[in-house]
Amino acid sequence: MGESVYSNYPPPLNPAQKAFLVTTVKDWAVQNGLMVRPAPTFVAKESNPHGVLATNAPVTLFPSPFPRTCFEEATALQTVYNQLLIDVDDFISRLWNVHQSVKNEGYTQTLSLGLYRSDYMAHSPSDASTPSLKQVEFNTISSSFGGLSSLVASLHTELLDSPPGHPIAYPSHPLFESNVPPENTAVETLSAGLATAHKAYGLSKSTPSLPTCILFVVQENERNTFDQLALFKQLTKVHKLPVFRLLSSQILDHTSVQSSNPSRPLIYRPPHSPESQFEVSTVYLRCFYAPSDYNTERDWEARTQLERSAAIKCPTVLNQLAGCKVVQQVLAEDAGPNHLASFLDNTDPHVMARLRKTFAPQYDLSTNGRGRELALNPDTAANHVLKPQREGGGNNIYKTAIPEFLNSIPESEWKRWILMELITPPSEAKNVALRSDGEVLGGDVIGELGVYGTILWDQAGGKVLHNEQGGWLMRTKAKDVNEGGVATGFSSLDSILLF
Amino acid sequence: MGESVYSNYPPPLNPAQKAFLVTTVKDWAVQNGLMVRPAPTFVAKESNPHGVLATNAPVTLFPSPFPRTCFEEATALQTVYNQLLIDVDDFISRLWNVHQSVKNEGYTQTLSLGLYRSDYMAHSPSDASTPSLKQVEFNTISSSFGGLSSLVASLHTELLDSPPGHPIAYPSHPLFESNVPPENTAVETLSAGLATAHKAYGLSKSTPSLPTCILFVVQENERNTFDQLALFKQLTKVHKLPVFRLLSSQILDHTSVQSSNPSRPLIYRPPHSPESQFEVSTVYLRCFYAPSDYNTERDWEARTQLERSAAIKCPTVLNQLAGCKVVQQVLAEDAGPNHLASFLDNTDPHVMARLRKTFAPQYDLSTNGRGRELALNPDTAANHVLKPQREGGGNNIYKTAIPEFLNSIPESEWKRWILMELITPPSEAKNVALRSDGEVLGGDVIGELGVYGTILWDQAGGKVLHNEQGGWLMRTKAKDVNEGGVATGFSSLDSILLF
Structure with a gap:
């Protein structure tokens, strides 16, 4: 179908069809937890003093077309990408070590966990006959939306066969025939990464021994709680692991590193049960990624406490630094020393070439x-x-x-x-989105595909213990968002139909 | 444990424990669809013009104790109760037939589906050594809360073992030891009843033949949508049946009875796909139970159209009438003719005596x-x-x-x-509830246990094709609600721990 698939997609909706789809999506979101807490600009604190209200995550009414070749390439390369930053750590660590050597304390945990998301566009310049995959960003910390993204794929999949056997929720369209979004295992993959780290941590390093747990460190006023809770639920119900959520501002109050114990286990005392102690096997950061997360010295102190502890960090400070744009630019450079090859010395040159192709020239x-x-x-x-x-x-x-x-x-x-x-997304792409405030907006869109991957490696020696790809995210933005338009804009969770 | 179980239950919460439980319950509700649309007194229409906001259903923080003997008796008797109203139909029908004979049209569908809920209290007068089961009400139409009730049982069950293996979400209490709420199959049972009726309806009676579907008829401004959608989801995802929801005010616009067809199939044309036609096998009423549901002649006309069609009604008009209090009073009468026995002529006298015991003397x-x-x-x-x-x-x-x-x-x-x-509920029962507006209130409560049952029978001959019990509901009200208090009151969904 090529580019033409975008020109007559999505099928137009008459008012009754639109009303049905919007109502169905609104209700589905509530029933299935495809939710966010409302923005203060939508629901003022005064009118919701106890913070109980929730609303649908912004979501498209239709899945978006996406070139199958690009999707397959993105998923095929993810485990290579996962490995890319292992040795970059050495490079960045020269900077870090300046600080680290002052403390002269050294690491007590050499395992490092990455939950990554590599974001791409289907680069479709007008002079190209086929679209190609180009990376927009590689996220090494707090790679979000895995939980909600799986739900959007379920929502669109259900709508495509609703009611079962006699689908009429969507107007008919050739792209819908025998086509559903690819399986989305983001929740399973990301949770399995955390569970693998938990297991690799092994037995308690405390005396007497304590039960081990995973700790999600989260932001104050987080609106995207239910995305995080999807992983929390999978870890609790499927992996049967103790998991806690803690505000970053509460780290110093409720965790401690036993200084008398050279292994430096991280001890967590839940505020609601301070007589209970858990040893944190794995710290999963859903915060500390932006300067705005470090408001006081206490925040830096808290991050340092986690870092110097025996807990496996997802990510470590080094790994977070390795995800910075400046590093990725160095890797992408065509001229000069072949950094890419030096960081992936055991990788098939053919695969390396494919990886390099995903960089914008x-x-x-x-x-x-x-x-x-x-x-x-x-x-x-x-x-x-x-x-x-x-x-x-x-x-x-x-x-x-x-x-x-x-x-x-x-x-x-x-x-x-x-x-x-420049990366040129398909120019004719369109979709319709239900925003969190209930506005329904349609128009020209730009879609970004994220692919999730997880890796657990030993920094001492670089041995990879676990390296998996699984799950994806489609985010679709109104074009005018990028041009500075706000009033009519949207940025929505989406899913994909391959063509 | 007897009555004393109530006196030190629930365990007291310190502020940190309370904050943890309330936050956990709030978030769990959103993630798992334990939700209602907010009342207009909480969220004004102007501040939520598109109706996207939702909030937790009112729910207790703790499950409530309930006497095991009473619970077991209630579940044991449900299939007997299910049958109780079959022949009552004949009695009521004398009234109905006055109207019906005018039309002189007769029934074209003899199958009748009941989704019932029998509500009880654990009658615990101060002079009784053991509590006994007393019926408060028997619901024959729109028996609600099956969907949300199952979720509350899951919520409390999870909290009782949270985190897995090291439970600390609740303060410790003897009642919590190796104790979880009984399995709650309300969604499965109610959906299976509807699916059984759908199947019993058989092939399309239209020419040419049409796909059959189940139709949920619902009220305008329904806030309890997600309770209904739990059954909808089960029917769609597990039974793979086409299900539609239709406002009662839209019945005459989107359904019709083919007058040329003596079988009188009920045809549904979905507003969002008017070229599609479905034949309604089963009409499930979640409306039409209160005088306020009949505002105009059109509403009566709509109910009549459903009634005279070939669709299996849940319930029929007769069955709805049979559920009226006046009939139940006749059944309960100790003196006078033994109506109970005449309506349950094949029932073991011992079971009949147990049934009679659930009536207040x-x-x-x-x-x-x-x-x-x-x-x-x-x-x-x-x-x-x-x-x-x-x-x-x-x-x-x-x-x-x-x-x-x-x-x-x-x-x-x-x-x-x-x-x-008078039915005397346990006088010392207490609980804490999170209301839909986020207020957390504790105090003396009255609990009502509902037990669900479904029955499909043939009115022509009274043959029972399906008769099942499954699932329950605990509703807990602040005592002052009954005394006219409003400001501090609550009425919450709850679950139970047997003792």
Whole structure:
């Protein structure tokens, strides 16, 4: 079907069809926990003093088409991506060690757990006959939406066969024939990663021995609680493991590291049962990823307490740093030393080439190089962005402004810039979304596919104990969100139909 | 343990324990669909124009103790109760036939489906050594809360073993040791009843043949949607049956009875897909039970259209009438003709006696009778209510006001009154509830246990095709609700721990 699949999708809805779908999606969300706490701009604190109200997560009425080749490539590469950052740790750790060596304490836990999500677009420039997979971002901390994403896939799957055997919930459309979203095992995969770490932690290091548990560290005023609770429920009901949630602001009050014990086990005393003690096998951070999570010295102290403990961290500070954009840029560089190969020394060169293909092409502007050619031609410049070589080195220059800009600066300055191909999502993609405030909005959209992966490795030696791919996330945004429009915008959870 | 179990239950909560339990219950409710739409007094329409907000169903923090003997008796008797009303239909039908004969049309569907709930209290008068089971009400239409009740049992069961293997969600209490609420199969049982009727309906009676479906007929502004959707989901996902929900106000617009077809199949055209036609096998009424559901002639017309169609009704008009209090009073009468026996002619006399024991004792005030003795003695009168023999014959006289009242009227009038023993729930029962608006309230409570049963029978001959018991409901009300208190009251879904 190619690009044309987007042009007549989704099928139009008459008012009765729209009313039915919206009502069904609203009710389904409540019944199945596809929910968020409402934003304060929607429900004021005064009118919900006890915080009981909840509303549907923003969600599309239809699954979005996605190229099968891109989906398969993304899932195939995930376990390679999972491994990519293991040795990057060494690189980043030079920075970290400056601090670490001051303390001169060393690590007591060498196992490290990553729950990752690699985000892609189906790059579909107008001159390409087939779409290709391009990475937008690689998340190494608090990779979210696995819980709710599985629910959206279930919602759309049910709607596609509703009522069973006589589907009429959606108007008919060729894309719906014998087609359902691929299985979405995000909850199972992410929970299995945590359970594997818990098991690898082994017996209690305390004397006397304590029961071990997994600790979710979460933000104050979290609205996305039910996404986290999907993993919590799987760990509790399927893996039968003790799991607790703790606000990051409460870490210092309710956890401690036994300084008398060289293994430094992390002890958790639940606020509601302070006489009970659990030893934390695995700390799962759903916080501490943004500067706004560190408001006081206490927050840094709390993070440090977790880090120096024997608990397996998901992620470690090093692993979080390894996920920074600057590292990913180094990996993506086509020119210069082959960092990618050095970090994945045991990987099949063919697979490495496929991995590299998911990076957006980058070029320097050296004389007679391809980059210079692409940047100076207004037609090809239109698909690119010009970025300064170093962070903070200037503003990005977009598209057709590039030739003019280059001509306005001395040619000797050109080497400070690199040219990157812009990722071009399918231009005709459309969908309809039910926002959390109940507004239903349709229009042109940009879809981002996330693929989940989990890895458990031993930092001492780099041995990989567990490396899995499983589950995905489709997020669909109204195009005008990126252009600064707010009033009519939406950013929704979605699912996919492969074509 | 006897009555004493109530005196130190539930265990007291300190502020941290209470905060933990309330947060856990709030979040669990959202994640698992233990939800209602908020009352307009809590969330005004203006602040939720699209009706997306939802909140937890009112729910107790703790399961309530309930005497095991009473629970077992209630479940044991349910299939007998299910049958009780089959022949009562004949009795009531004399009234109905007056109307029916005018139309002179007759029934085209002789199968009748009942989804019942028999409500009881654990009658615990201070002079009794053991509690006994007394029926409060027998519901024959729209027996609700089966869906949410199963969830409350799951919630309390999970809390009792949370985290798995090291339970600390509740303070410890002897009643919690190796004790969980009994299995609650309300969703499975009620759905199986509907699925059995659907199957018994058989092939389409239309030409050409149409796919058959179950139709839930529901009220406008229903807040208890997610209770209904639990059955809907079970029918769709487990039984794989087409199910639709339709507002009672839309019956005449979207259903029709083919007058040219003597079988009178009920045809449903979904508003969102009017070109699709389904033949309704089974109509499940979650409306039409109260006078307020019949606002216009159109509502009566709609009910009549369903009634005269070939669809199996749950319930039929006759069955709904049979559930009226007046009929149940006739059955309960100790004196006079033995209606109970005549309606259950094939029932073991021993079982019949057990059934009769669940009725609150009723006495006439004949000379030298037990009733007169109980009514005139202030001590025994205190456990009774004096009711006029016929509906509308006067107001009830309660407790110690009875002797004085009788002495104020001529003895010749006494025969117009009957004396009924009041049901005395355990006086020391207490619990804590989270209301839908988030208020947490504790105090003295009255608990009512409902037991679900389903029956499918053929009105032509009275043959029973299906008769099952399964699932239960515990509803717990603050005592002051019954005394007219509103501000501090609650009425909550609950579960039980047997003792």
